Amino acid sequence: xxxxxxxxxxxxxxxxxxxxxxxxxxxxxxxxxxxxxxxxxxxxxxxxxxxxxxxxxxxxxxxxxxxxxxxxxxxxxxxxxxxxxxxxxxxxxxxxxxxxxxxxxxxxxxxxxxxxxxxxxxxxxxxxxxxxxxxxxxxxxxxxxxxxxxxxxxxxx
Numbered sequence: 001x002x003x004x005x006x007x008x009x010x011x012x013x014x015x016x017x018x019x020x021x022x023x024x025x026x027x028x029x030x031x032x033x034x035x036x037x038x039x040x041x042x043x044x045x046x047x048x049x050x051x052x053x054x055x056x057x058x059x060x061x062x063x064x065x066x067x068x069x070x071x072x073x074x075x076x077x078x079x080x081x082x083x084x085x086x087x088x089x090x091x092x093x094x095x096x097x098x099x100x101x102x103x104x105x106x107x108x109x110x111x112x113x114x115x116x117x118x119x120x121x122x123x124x125x126x127x128x129x130x131x132x133x134x135x136x137x138x139x140x141x142x143x144x145x146x147x148x149x150x151x152x153x154x155x156x157x
Contacts, residue, residue, distance in 0.1 A: 002020045003023070003024065003112075006117040060096065062100055062103045076111060079101060101138065112146050112147070
């Protein structure tokens with residue numbers, strides 16, 4: 001089963017149609033950089049939160065010291081794919097995401113991908129997300145593992 005994260009509440013029918021078990025809603029299911037039970041922290045904000053409440057860390061660059069801290073806390077790194085699809089500097093975003101993935105794998109970190117879609121037009125299907133994972137350098141099995149991460153919410157409930 002595959003999971004994603006979006007900035008809005010996605011209808012269950014659309015979630016299923018896109019091939020996901022659940023698309024978590026920021027502000028409802030998880031918080032982004034705000035103190036709550038299920039926090040997704042941007043890497044530069046991680047120091048603000050109790051690690052027990054952090055379910056994943058959205059990384060935008062490689063920082064080996066931070067990656068080591070994340071590894072010790074057993075939290076997944078979440079690669080935000082929205083920048084790849086936004087029409088900005090694709091080569092820069094691609095190289096950044098690929099570098100994060102490569103270094104995280106080398107360090108033995110758990111890695112996830114998420115669309116962080118702002119509206120329905122920016123949602124992508126689970127199959128498209130798998131192809132993005134493979135495009136970034138993950139093999140087939142690792143790509144499925146990356147999308148199958150439930151961000152620990154499923155385990156805590």
